[in-house]
Amino acid sequence: MVIEIKKLATSVAITRKSIDLFTRYVGKLLYQKIQEKLKHLAEHEVVVIDFDGIRSVDASFVDECIVPLLELSQANTTPFYIKLINITDNVEYIVHQVIGMAQEQKRYIVMTDRLCKNGCHALGSISEMEIDIIEYCVINKQATSTDIASFLHISESEAYDSLMRLYEMRAVRKIHDDNVFHAI
């Protein structure tokens, strides 16, 4: 599913002609609109949020729109994955800062279509090892714990745990009950 956020923003009076998404108010409104679209979501579907036409966002918008979406994607009822595409440097920076600051032992990672300034196709609070695993999956499209274990010289169980953690944060896809994890 592709959600063109600019198109969605044009349906809100305040942001009709805007190339910026800001304030908690706008964040909440767009989150509600995205939620409506998610009603028809299939399990393990990738929700692509296209930021084409949007130049900047602020932390309040991200806090009210992107963070709850990530939270929703992590719920076990219908797992789905979020990918942000066509983001500007500003959107990358603010999203990274906000979801990277998340506290209370709740971590968020969001995938993007570009190699970000942290050297990864994902934003948020990500360890060096997790960056390596995500990038391995992005390049090879998929990975097993055996692949990651041999790539990072770690034990297979450690590799599996890391992949599972990334799956729980919806940074890699796991469609079947096998040991294969897919890139988003």
Added chain:
Amino acid sequence: MAIIQIPDQCKDPFSFESVIGLYQTIINQKARGLDLSHVTFIDPYSLVCLLLIGRNYLRLTGNKLTLHRIPTQILQYAVRMDFFSHNIFDCDETLEKQKQLKRSMASSRLLEVIEIPGKEKESVKVIAKVISMFRKRALVILKHWFTLTMVDYLVTVISEICQNIFEHSLDSGFIVIQSYMYLNERIFRIAIVDSGIGIPGSFEYMPEIKTMSNARLLESVLTTPLSSKRRYGYGLCQVNAIMEQLKGSIFLRSENAYISVLHHRRSAKGSYIFLKDDCPSFPGTQFSITLIG
């Protein structure tokens, strides 16, 4: 009822502290007016803070302060900035139409004083208008700094600080933006001010914060994700991080304290930070965001 002489200390947020020092006298003596004859220059921050002084006076006494003996160039500037459109001050002089500064696009290195309402929905509309106007004029305002990415970051800064007015201050506020030359320096300044409950006031119910001095609290809100309302309070933290990237400076004043963070002047330990408590008390929160080129 006296007329209070305003000193020639309206050049930047630091010098304007002398004028804020007169605030209690203006209120307590129920001053009739302010004499601006000594003022030779007034920067955007001082302009909107002066507006706050007038508004507080109006709210407390029910009367407008009158500006006396205002030099022509200051009057021209104030009129150009829509200072008098907010109906807060009276002025004993009028400016003939031919003496008014032009409002052509070429002279639009500024965004006139705009009121940010204290209610969410109205405020969001005004912030949208401010951002749209800033984007349209950015090429002229930020002539010496302009990159599209820089404009994007400044849009985020404007939005974050303006939102704090309706989210935290429980009051309305003002924003003004301008780039200008002063003492051979190119200065770009955003001033966003309110006279609400202030940052210490919005953290009143957090006991762990109460032990801090007000200046330390201002430092904390700029450097740590701290919020009086939300799980994650990144707003001002983001503003500071962005200004660090842009190598600008921040002056943040609230109640009786201020902090000044100079990202354009760094030592090995990082940016220079100045904290000051025991300043003259002045209600609300006042921001000045500056780039010097």
